[in-house]
Amino acid sequence: MRRQLVTVLGSTGSIGRQALDVVRARSDRFLLFGISANENIGLLIEQAHRWKPRYVACRHPLSPADFPEGTVVLSGESALAELASLDEPSLVVNGISGLAALEPLLCALKAGKRVALANKESIVCGHLLVEEALRDFGGELIPVDSEQSAIFQCLCCGRGGEIARLWLTASGGPFWQLSDEELSHVTVRDALRHPTWNMGAKITIDSATLFNKGLEVIEASYLFHVPAECIDVLIHPQSIVHSMVEFADRSVMANLSCPDMRLPIQYAMTYPERVPSPCERLSLAEVGQLTFHAVDRARFAGLRLAYEALFSGGTMPAVYNAANEAAVELFMEERIAFTDIPHFVEDAMLRHDVRPARLMLDILEADEQARHSVDRYLHTHF
Structure with a gap:
């Protein structure tokens, strides 16, 4: 069997590391083509030396000297989108956190690839853009989240x-x-x-x-x-x-x-086939x-x-997501209490004038406005 080339976006994160476990366990089916990271450049370098992928990518500057000879190193704001668009791999595992996953997702779908998607925010905020890419370019999206994967599988019965x-x-x-x-x-x-x-x-x-x-x-x-x-x-x-x-x-x-995320990851990678997994x-x-x-x-x-947010539609889900992200950061910095988080989100939603989320710019503006609302609420209530 010819092995399928796989790119893992967010390979240094929890989902990405487990996706690599699946590639390792099913090395008869998969060959790692590309990996990417956000902040954890040290682990990215370690993974590159262990797996020898053809490509590595990061938004932050990378030194080619840190990677195995022959590795193509992509860096800069467009690096992840470029990696997701490359012709050779037919499968992209998108384990990027947050709204940053949306652009690489769209690029992979527009290149006609299957995307095993572990990222919620790209659908929550940009579902219209994703549906448009699926409709116009013939890519395929298989959910990886255990809950969405479960629904996807149950729907095979109806x-x-x-x-x-x-x-x-x-x-x-x-x-x-x-x-x-x-x-x-x-x-x-x-x-x-x-x-x-x-x-x-x-x-x-x-x-x-x-x-x-x-x-x-x-x-x-x-x-x-x-x-x-x-x-x-x-x-x-x-x-x-x-x-x-x-x-x-x-x-x-x-x-x-x-409960083992490797199972829905593997299912998304091998669908419609079911093959032995490393799971208990x-x-x-x-x-x-x-x-x-x-x-x-x-x-x-x-x-x-x-x-x-769902009933409001439009850009409101993007506000819900961004305000929560900003409030969680404040909680992790111990600047607010655990029970304060929803107050920040509700305030941002109340301040937001909903509009259609048809363009990336609409989503990014809603995201930015929500974060400004969280900052305003912090300075007026704390």
Whole structure:
């Protein structure tokens, strides 16, 4: 079998490192072509020497002398977009964090590639641009997030028009049973202890606030063309059931596995084939029980605000995302409390005049305005 060339964007992050694990485990199928990083240049250099990819890329300056002889080094603002557009690889794993993933995603789709997408923000903020690229250039997008991958797989059992409801599951993070008083004393160190998943710092905090689940609600609505009122969230502490789809006949399809991101990454890379994975086999007897709980949106405003952003549409989801990113940074710097985060986001949303998000400029302007709103709220309330 001829091996498929793969580019991993964000190879030094949590998703990127696990994607490389999949490439290693399935070296009979995949050959690493290119990698990229944002800040962790040291690890990028280490990965380049270990994997010997043909290309490496970073927005920050790179020294070719640091990389194996013959490596093509791309740097600068357009480096990631250039890497995503190169002809040779047919598969791009996009593990870039934040809105920075959108431009490389669009470039890969416009080059007709399959993109295994682990990034929520590019769909939340730029779904119209993504849909346009898919329609006009014939690329393919397979979701990697465990929840969206689960829905994607469940939909193999039915057609889009037969969907009655989507159920996204959330571990609840470490705090979903705490009182309001206890939540007000949560520290950064507390918030970075996720009970199930091993993820980056920002997404771990988003999981604790349920802003991550809010982003996934918006993403699911756009990916699968399901209205907000037909999407629900359940707390599922075991993180075994990743999502469920209820169909028109009231049957429900669920996707279950041990919590390991390598599985949805591999599925997106090998789809429609299923091949042996490096993941642990699920034993329901050992798990013992699967429990589900309703989410109190009044207590977890991050989820409530996501639905409001989705109902508003246009540039509002971009404001929701950017204001949360800025507020989480303030929390990680210990300048605000854990429970302050949704107040910053709600204020930014209230100040925003929604407009269509048809152009990249519309999205970037909304992002910038939201961050200015967070800064204004900080200086007027703290």
